[in-house]
Amino acid sequence: MSIAALVLVLLMLTPYVIGYRIAFSDVVVTSGWLLFAVVVFLSSYNLRKKLTYPPLLKSSTWLQMHIYLGIAAMVIFLFHTSGKVPTGHLDIALYALFTLMVASGLFGFYLTRTIPTTLSSRGNEVIFERIPLFRRQIKDRVEQIILQSIEQSASSILAEFYESYLMYFLSGPRNVLLHLVRSERTSYRLRHELRESDRYLDEQDKVLAAELDDLIKLKDDLDFHYARQGLLKLWLFFHIPMTLVLLIFLVAHIVLIYAFTYGGS
Amino acid sequence: MVEVNTPVRDKPKRWDLPFSMDFTNEAERREMSFSDLNDLFAKKPFSEMDASRFPDSLPLASIVANDTRIRLYREGDAIVRQGDYGNSAFLILDGDCRAIIEGLDPAQLGRQADHSKSLLKSVKGLFTNALAPEVRDSRLYPQHRDKAVFDPSGTVFVQDVPNILELSPESYSEARHNIIPEGSLFGELAALGRVQRSVTVVAAGPGTTRLLEIRWQGLRDLMKYDNGLRDHVNELFRQNGLKGAFQMSPLIQAIDLDEEQWDQLLAEAEFETFGSYDWHGTYQQLRKRDEDLLTQEPVVQEEGQYPNGLLIIRAGFARMSRRHGAGEYTFGYLGIGDVHGLQELMHNVSTDDNSPIQTTLRAAGYTDIVRVPTRTFEQVIYPAMMKTWPDGNFPEKFLGETMERRKTAMSTRRASWRGDRRKREFSGAPMMEFLAENRYINGTATMLIDLDRCTRCDDCVRACASGHNNNPRFIRHGKIHDHHMIANACMHCADPVCMIGCPTGAIHRSEGGGEVVINDVTCIGCGTCANSCPYENIRLVNVRDQSQDDALMVDPVKGKAIVKATKCDLCVDHHGGPACVRACPHDALTRADMDDLLDLSEWLNR
Numbered sequence: 001m002s003i004a005a006l007v008l009v010l011l012m013l014t015p016y017v018i019g020y021r022i023a024f025s026d027v028v029v030t031s032g033w034l035l036f037a038v039v040v041f042l043s044s045y046n047l048r049k050k051l052t053y054p055p056l057l058k059s060s061t062w063l064q065m066h067i068y069l070g071i072a073a074m075v076i077f078l079f080h081t082s083g084k085v086p087t088g089h090l091d092i093a094l095y096a097l098f099t100l101m102v103a104s105g106l107f108g109f110y111l112t113r114t115i116p117t118t119l120s121s122r123g124n125e126v127i128f129e130r131i132p133l134f135r136r137q138i139k140d141r142v143e144q145i146i147l148q149s150i151e152q153s154a155s156s157i158l159a160e161f162y163e164s165y166l167m168y169f170l171s172g173p174r175n176v177l178l179h180l181v182r183s184e185r186t187s188y189r190l191r192h193e194l195r196e197s198d199r200y201l202d203e204q205d206k207v208l209a210a211e212l213d214d215l216i217k218l219k220d221d222l223d224f225h226y227a228r229q230g231l232l233k234l235w236l237f238f239h240i241p242m243t244l245v246l247l248i249f250l251v252a253h254i255v256l257i258y259a260f261t262y263g264g265s
Numbered sequence: 266m267v268e269v270n271t272p273v274r275d276k277p278k279r280w281d282l283p284f285s286m287d288f289t290n291e292a293e294r295r296e297m298s299f300s301d302l303n304d305l306f307a308k309k310p311f312s313e314m315d316a317s318r319f320p321d322s323l324p325l326a327s328i329v330a331n332d333t334r335i336r337l338y339r340e341g342d343a344i345v346r347q348g349d350y351g352n353s354a355f356l357i358l359d360g361d362c363r364a365i366i367e368g369l370d371p372a373q374l375g376r377q378a379d380h381s382k383s384l385l386k387s388v389k390g391l392f393t394n395a396l397a398p399e400v401r402d403s404r405l406y407p408q409h410r411d412k413a414v415f416d417p418s419g420t421v422f423v424q425d426v427p428n429i430l431e432l433s434p435e436s437y438s439e440a441r442h443n444i445i446p447e448g449s450l451f452g453e454l455a456a457l458g459r460v461q462r463s464v465t466v467v468a469a470g471p472g473t474t475r476l477l478e479i480r481w482q483g484l485r486d487l488m489k490y491d492n493g494l495r496d497h498v499n500e501l502f503r504q505n506g507l508k509g510a511f512q513m514s515p516l517i518q519a520i521d522l523d524e525e526q527w528d529q530l531l532a533e534a535e536f537e538t539f540g541s542y543d544w545h546g547t548y549q550q551l552r553k554r555d556e557d558l559l560t561q562e563p564v565v566q567e568e569g570q571y572p573n574g575l576l577i578i579r580a581g582f583a584r585m586s587r588r589h590g591a592g593e594y595t596f597g598y599l600g601i602g603d604v605h606g607l608q609e610l611m612h613n614v615s616t617d618d619n620s621p622i623q624t625t626l627r628a629a630g631y632t633d634i635v636r637v638p639t640r641t642f643e644q645v646i647y648p649a650m651m652k653t654w655p656d657g658n659f660p661e662k663f664l665g666e667t668m669e670r671r672k673t674a675m676s677t678r679r680a681s682w683r684g685d686r687r688k689r690e691f692s693g694a695p696m697m698e699f700l701a702e703n704r705y706i707n708g709t710a711t712m713l714i715d716l717d718r719c720t721r722c723d724d725c726v727r728a729c730a731s732g733h734n735n736n737p738r739f740i741r742h743g744k745i746h747d748h749h750m751i752a753n754a755c756m757h758c759a760d761p762v763c764m765i766g767c768p769t770g771a772i773h774r775s776e777g778g779g780e781v782v783i784n785d786v787t788c789i790g791c792g793t794c795a796n797s798c799p800y801e802n803i804r805l806v807n808v809r810d811q812s813q814d815d816a817l818m819v820d821p822v823k824g825k826a827i828v829k830a831t832k833c834d835l836c837v838d839h840h841g842g843p844a845c846v847r848a849c850p851h852d853a854l855t856r857a858d859m860d861d862l863l864d865l866s867e868w869l870n871r
Contacts, residue, residue: 049724052731052848053387055841059724063850112720112851120716120748127742128721229721236722 031080036250038073042066043243070105090256094249101246104239111235115228118182123221128229131222138219139170145208157200158208165190170219179227187220277789279768284480285334287787297330305329305477308358309448310494319490332483340470345452347465352773353480354453360474362445365465387839394735397815399806405786444469453498454509456481460580463509480770507536510579510635513602520649533641537634539563544630545762545799548704558702559586559593562627565634566605569621572613574636575646576605581632581760584701585624595698598629598706600759600860614643629701699746700859704799708756710835710856712739716748718853728848738833749869755802755833757781759860763794763803780835790828803832
């Protein structure tokens with residue numbers, strides 16, 4: 001950690017040191033190239049993830065460097081732009097892209113530090129790709145219960161409950177946004193509704209209703225995992241392609257700068 | 266349903282590849298001839314065996330022909346090396362051998378720690394991995410060895426060492442080695458007990474020494490149907506086990522015993538076994554019946570009893586528990602070389618009190634112990650300890666796990682932490698209970714995942730797949746205690762029960778680090794290892810033929826797909842250690858040695 005902090009401080013000071021030494025000759029160009037180098041290094045983390053071999057440091061070490069250099073990049077960026085929004089269309093787009101990348105990085109940092117704890121404290125551990133399978137199994141079991149209820153008792157209360165609420169609830173991931181803010185309101189209402197109807201059920205249906213209650217909880221937990229694991233995956237799906245777009249814009253920016261500023265002069 | 270373009274392959278069988286053909290070096294491959302077999306059956310112990318006692322499915326002649334091989338050594342050649350994991354025993358046919366107990370540097374014995382692929386090959390693999398799952402080069406299989414180069418791995422490389430012995434005259438002196446005469450059997454302890462070789466044995470000449478190497482599957486079958494060999498091996502096992510056990514104990518290693526003390530120790534120590542050697546079967550049955558495992562485990566030493574000796578674990582594991590209310594709770598476990606009862610014995614010998622045993626010790630599965638009687642402890646070990654540590658400050662690592670020490674460690678951690686969440690002790694009694702109950706204590710490279718850090722990105726799974734031709738060798742799923750998961754990845758057990766029953770020896774210990782690996786070439790896909798693994802960490806897969814457009818390989822007679830056993834090999838072929846650990850961006854994954862409780866506690870309580 002202390003080494004990382006030292007590197008960070010050095011990186012933050014680098015533009016000032018360079019700026020001082022070159023005595024305002026071309027601070028913007030120097031900081032621009034430095035920023036480009038840092039962004040290229042930050043982007044290479046994804047490449048490192050793909051290349052298991054050769055063993056180039058642990059991925060966790062790379063992530064540490066990614067975080068600290070990301071913060072350093074923000075500082076260099078402020079220095080490079082002098083804290084002002086540029087005027088040209090391409091530069092505005094680049095400015096927006098970089099800002100978006102920084103925001104996405106910080107958001108990702110927050111997600112990776114907070115979501116795992118919530119996942120491990122609720123429901124069963126489940127592999128994201130297998131969630132649809134489990135969802136299907138729950139739905140099948142619920143349908144079996146409803147059919148059993150229809151066969152064994154004259155009452156259609158559980159069947160009506162299924163038709164009114166459960167069919168929709170079980171047919172796909174539900175309450176994704178609510179799960180992202182850790183709200184259990186919908187499932188609580190659903191289970192409350194089921195318990196309210198308990199007084200109209202005979203003894204056999206009460207047993208089935210109890211199992212339904214467990215299955216609703218199970219499905220709700222699956223949705224919770226789907227929403228939160230999905231957000232982590234979706235975030236990466238955004239962050240990584242954005243990096244490529246940013247690199248393309250950066251290259252275009254450099255080419256244009258040299259073509260029209262230095263080339264022109 | 267067989268695909269139209271499916272290549273047809275013979276279904277692998279136990280003796281497809283006789284042991285005599287299972288050599289890396291082509292020059293050494295030679296089928297056992299009739300003359301060889303006649304020669305063997307004229308010698309003891311084969312001459313005394315009753316062939317009629319062997320079943321038709323396992324005839325004596327077939328066992329000898331297929332599970333043994335004749336090996337020739339020049340004077341000074343190392344036959345087995347101390348520290349190696351062996352899968353076979355040796356019978357001296359002609360000549361003598363010498364056992365060198367100490368004095369040789371591992372480097373002098375040519376021990377290579379690194380059998381990895383080259384870096385270039387590892388990198389190349391990333392770009393040439395197969396697209397279909399479980400693709401193999403069928404030309405490597407023995408059924409096709411006449412068509413292509415056959416390169417089985419896992420055989421013992423014998424280092425030529427006369428020069429080394431010249432460099433180490435001390436190790437070659439009469440005082441430090443023992444002659445093993447013609448007709449003797451050696452190496453059976455490591456082969457049958459799944460433990461490291463305890464000595465280095467070299468050919469003593471003069472001239473060529475001829476040995477019969479018997480792979481442990483064959484030795485097991487010979488012992489099963491021949492009482493004479495069984496009694497002989499059991500006696501050797503007892504003698505060598507006793508000596509080996511003392512050498513494995515860090516406490517005994519640390520104290521300085523003279524020859525007389527050693528003699529007394531060896532003469533008076535007792536050798537006992539608790540539980541069942543193939544404990545995994547019983548364990549699986551008990552788990553299925555949902556029975557309380559602790560009460561089913563044989564008691565080795567009970568809390569409150571008079572300490573009748575110092576117990577040293579020779580093989581297997583033992584659970585330490587203490588009475589709590591109407592039951593017992595687990596607070597630790599012991600592995601090979603650990604001791605039990607030392608503190609009580611030391612207390613009793615140094616004071617007038619008679620302190621009883623403070624914790625109950627039970628065999629977790631099976632446990633071989635060596636008991637040094639209290640009197641012998643008082644006369645031999647305690648004086649030697651006092652001589653080694655005159656101030657009485659015995660290193661903690663020798664004293665063994667105690668309830669008090671664990672409590673102290675817990676309170677120290679609590680005091681040093683801030684925040685409510687982190688005040689919890691994750692390596693306390695509930696975790697110990699979880700590890701012992703599920704027999705995870707067996708793991709030397711158990712995959713632990715901290716679910717509070719894991720973002721479920723599956724980078725670990727992808728990294729594993731990239732190093733294994735696109736086939737992940739573990740599943741990121743498993744039993745969970747609190748927020749720690751033990752994933753379904755081979756734990757490279759200290760006691761690898763998966764090796765019991767493998768008919769070809771395909772599953773074996775690697776020679777360098779002792780990792781449990783499967784030789785894909787000699788695996789016949791019988792599933793014995795997968796069924797034996799109590800942790801469900803071995804998978805049988807249908808294999809595909811690379812030379813036939815990745816079509817499934819099928820047995821022509823039965824029309825069934827050919828299967829092979831697969832599991833985590835700890836990336837033993839690659840540089841840089843397990844890829845899964847290196848690939849985790851959040852340091853959420855580790856491979857833990859369950860014998861190292863200190864390291865485990867540190868990791869759990871980060």
